[in-house]
Amino acid sequence: MRNQENREKxxxxxxxxxxxxxxxxxxxxLGPMNILGAQLVYLTxxxxxxxxxxxxxxxxxxxxxxxxxxxxxIKALRSxxxxxxxxx
Numbered sequence: 903m904r905n906q907e908n909r910e911k912x913x914x915x916x917x918x919x920x921x922x923x924x925x926x927x928x929x930x931x932l933g934p935m936n937i938l939g940a941q942l943v944y945l946t947x948x949x950x951x952x953x954x955x956x957x958x959x960x961x962x963x964x965x966x967x968x969x970x971x972x973x974x975x976i977k978a979l980r981s982x983x984x985x986x987x988x989x990x
Contacts, residue, residue, distance in 0.1 A: 909971070
């Protein structure tokens with residue numbers, strides 16, 4: 903349940919920034935290397951803290967660490983209607 907909440911939060915943020923397609927494309931291209939992306943997120947937390955909270959970066963890293971979570975995240979980014987998130 904917590905993973906789904908994390909995904910939804912990130913999807914909402916990416917739609918508001920209009921980065922959903924770019925993010926999905928990058929994640930698809932990286933494929934199995936997403937776990938390295940998760941490690942990069944952990945390593946860059948001090949820099950990222952200027953833009954997002956430590957909890958937010960950890961939540962995103964957890965999505966990247968699990969291939970099934972990453973696949974669900976990409977699927978959600980590709981399938982959800984933008985209007986759902988842009989209206990709020």
